[in-house]
Amino acid sequence: MTSAVHAFPDNAAAAGRFASALGLPLRLIGTHVFPDGESRPTVEARAGETALVLQTLARPDGRLMPLLLAADALRRNGAARVDLVAPYLAYMRQDRVFHPGEPLSQAVLGRMLSGAFDRVLTLEAHLHRTPDLARVFPGREALNAGAEDILAAGLSRLRPGVDLVAGPDAESRAWAGEVARRLGVGVLVAGKTRHGDREVNLQYPEDPAVRGAHVALVDDICSTGGTLAAAGRALKAAGAARITAAVVHGLHDRATARRLAAAGIDRLVTTDSVLGPGRRLPVAETLARAWRELDARPGPD
Numbered sequence: 001m002t003s004a005v006h007a008f009p010d011n012a013a014a015a016g017r018f019a020s021a022l023g024l025p026l027r028l029i030g031t032h033v034f035p036d037g038e039s040r041p042t043v044e045a046r047a048g049e050t051a052l053v054l055q056t057l058a059r060p061d062g063r064l065m066p067l068l069l070a071a072d073a074l075r076r077n078g079a080a081r082v083d084l085v086a087p088y089l090a091y092m093r094q095d096r097v098f099h100p101g102e103p104l105s106q107a108v109l110g111r112m113l114s115g116a117f118d119r120v121l122t123l124e125a126h127l128h129r130t131p132d133l134a135r136v137f138p139g140r141e142a143l144n145a146g147a148e149d150i151l152a153a154g155l156s157r158l159r160p161g162v163d164l165v166a167g168p169d170a171e172s173r174a175w176a177g178e179v180a181r182r183l184g185v186g187v188l189v190a191g192k193t194r195h196g197d198r199e200v201n202l203q204y205p206e207d208p209a210v211r212g213a214h215v216a217l218v219d220d221i222c223s224t225g226g227t228l229a230a231a232g233r234a235l236k237a238a239g240a241a242r243i244t245a246a247v248v249h250g251l252h253d254r255a256t257a258r259r260l261a262a263a264g265i266d267r268l269v270t271t272d273s274v275l276g277p278g279r280r281l282p283v284a285e286t287l288a289r290a291w292r293e294l295d296a297r298p299g300p301d
C-alpha cells in the first residue's frame, strides 16, 4: 500500500490533486540549491512505507537530478519502495538513433529512472515506435495511461460542438480515432514529413467534411507548435470554420500560442501534465485510476 505522495514545491498543486484522488497525504520535498548550483532535496518518509513521487519531466534536465536524489533520500529515510508518477515523461521522442553520432535518449532515461524507482506510471508517453513502456524500464513495472478520455471530455464541453477530429500525422491515427469515437464524429489524418526542429510539411486528404466544420485538432505534444501550425493552415485552407487544438502535453511557450492563433487555430486546450498558464484539463483522476491498476499488479517477491 502506498503511504504518501511526495512532490517538489513547483508541482504541489498537480500532486495535491493526484494525492486527493487517491486519498493519500501529500508531503512536500524540501529543496536547497548550493551556491555552486548543486541541489539537495530533503524528504520525510516513514520506515517501510511505499513512497510515490509525482514529478512532471517537462524541461527535464534541471528536474532529473533532484528527482534521483529525492528517490535516494526516501530510501535512506526508510521507504521500502519508491515509485514514480511522471505526468509528462521526457526524452521519449529520441527513440531511435536517427543520425550517426546521436544517443538513444529514451534508453538512457529509462536506465536512469530504473536505477532509482521500482515502478513508473506516465501519461500518453510518445511510444510511437516502442510497443510497450516496460521496454523503456527494463526489470521494472511500468504503465502508460491513455489520455483520450481527458481530451474527449474537454472537447465534448465545447460550444459549438466538434464536428470532426483531425490528427496531424500517421502516428496520431490510433488515438485521434479514439477521441473521435468517444465524440461520435469522423476522423481525418494528415501525412507529415519533418525537415527540422521547427519545419514540417503536412497534407490532409481531401474531405468535404472539413468545409464549414468545427475541427478538433488533437496531438500528444505541442513543443515548437510547428506541427499544429502546419495542420491549422491546411485545415483552414480546406475550409474549416473553427479549429480547436487539443493537446495532451503543452511544452510550448506563450509566443508559440500566439503563432498558433496566427495559423488559424482559434483555441488551444491542454492538460495540466505540464506546469504553465492555461493548462486546464485535469489528469489527476485518469492517473489515479491507472495507478490503482499498476498497484494491483502482483509485484516481484
Ligand code: R5P
Pocket (backbone or CB within 6 Å): 128, 168, 171, 197, 198, 200, 219, 220, 221, 222, 223, 224, 225, 226, 227, 228
Ligand atoms: C510527433 O511525433 C509528436 O506527436 C508531435 O506531433 C510533435 O512532437 C510536436 O512537436 P512540435 O510542436 O515541435 O511540432
